Amino acid sequence: MTAVERLQRLFLQSLETGFSEPxxxxxxxxxxxPQRYIxxxxxxxxxxxxxxxxxxxxxxxxxxxxxxxxxVERFHNFSLIHDDIMxxxxxxRGQDTVHTKWDESTAILSGDAMYTLAHIAFLELNxxxxxxxxxxFNQTALEVCLGQQSDMAFETRQDVSVEEYxxxxxxxxxxxxxxxxxxGAIAAGATPERTxxxxxxxxxxxxxxxxxxxxxxxxxxxxxxKQIGG
Numbered sequence: 001m002t003a004v005e006r007l008q009r010l011f012l013q014s015l016e017t018g019f020s021e022p023x024x025x026x027x028x029x030x031x032x033x034p035q036r037y038i039x040x041x042x043x044x045x046x047x048x049x050x051x052x053x054x055x056x057x058x059x060x061x062x063x064x065x066x067x068x069x070x071x072v073e074r075f076h077n078f079s080l081i082h083d084d085i086m087x088x089x090x091x092x093r094g095q096d097t098v099h100t101k102w103d104e105s106t107a108i109l110s111g112d113a114m115y116t117l118a119h120i121a122f123l124e125l126n127x128x129x130x131x132x133x134x135x136x137f138n139q140t141a142l143e144v145c146l147g148q149q150s151d152m153a154f155e156t157r158q159d160v161s162v163e164e165y166x167x168x169x170x171x172x173x174x175x176x177x178x179x180x181x182x183x184g185a186i187a188a189g190a191t192p193e194r195t196x197x198x199x200x201x202x203x204x205x206x207x208x209x210x211x212x213x214x215x216x217x218x219x220x221x222x223x224x225x226k227q228i229g230g
Contacts, residue, residue: 007052007062008045011073014066015039034098034110035117038077041093046209047072047176051184054198060188067124068133068183074118075137076176079144081111086152115141125187132192133183136199140179147171166207169214174206 001009026032048069055065083089084097085104091097099107118137125133150168154160181202185195 003053003056004049007049007056010052010062011045011048011066011069014070015073030102030106031110031113034081034102034107035077035114037101038081038092038098039073041095043093045073047076047180050177050180050202051187054181054184054190055188058185058188058190058194064126065184065187067121068180068187070121071118071133071137072176072180072183074114074121075141078111078114078118079148079176081107081114083148086148129186129189132195133186136179136182136186136195140175143171143175147173147175169210170203170207173210173213174203177206177209178202 051065051069051072052062055068056062080092081098084092085099085107089097090100097107098110102110119134122130122133122137147168147170150164151172154164154168178199179202181198182195185198190198
C-alpha cells in the first residue's frame with residue numbers, strides 16, 4: 001500500500017464512521033442526502049490527503065490533521081455543487097450532478113450547509129492551530145469565489161491571455177490545493193514561515209493539476225467522465 005493509499009483509507013474511514021457526528025445519519029434527508037451523494041461519488045480525495053500528508057511529513061501523526069482534511073473536502077464538494085449549477089453541467093464523475101438529480105434550490109441549500117460544515121470541522125483542531133487555520137481557509141474561500149467570477153467573465157471574451165488564464169486557475173483551483181497543505185501543516189504545529197513554503201508548493205501543484213484537467217475537459221470526453229467543452 002502506498003502512502004497516498006494509506007492516507008486515503010484513513011480519511012475514508014473517518015468519513016464513514018463519522019468525524020464529530022455520523023456522516024450518513026444527519027437529518028433532514030432532503031438537506032443532507034445531496035451531500036452524502038456527492039461525497040460518495042469517489043475521486044482521489046486529493047485535498048484531504050494533502051492535509052494529512054503535510055502533517056505526517058512534519059513528524060506528526062496524520063490523524064491530527066483530520067479536522068483540516070474534512071474541512072477542505074467539504075469546501076471542495078460545496079464548490080462542485082455550485083459550479084455545476086453555474087456551468088449547467090449534467091454530469092459529474094460520470095454521474096448525475098446534484099442539481100440534476102434533485103433540483104437547483106435543493107442543491108444550492110445543501111451546498112450552503114456543506115460550506116458551514118467545513119467551518120464546523122475546523123473546531124476539532126487544537127486551540128493554538130485554529131485561528132491560523134481559519135484565517136488561511138477564509139482567505140482561500142474568498143479567492144476561490146474571485147476565480148470563479150473570472151472564469152464566468154472569460155466565457156464571453158475572445159481575448160483571454162495566458163497570464164489571465166493562469167491567474168484565474170490559481171484562484172479557482174490552486175489556492176485550495178495550497179490551503180489543503182497549509183492547514184495540514186498548521187495542524188501539525190508548523191511555523192508561519194514553514195507553512196508558507198507548503199502553501200507555495202501547493203499553488204504550483206494546483207496549477208499543474210488544473211491545466212491537465214482543462215485539457216481533459218477540452219479533449220477527454222466520456223472516456224474520462226468529462227463533457228467535451230464543458
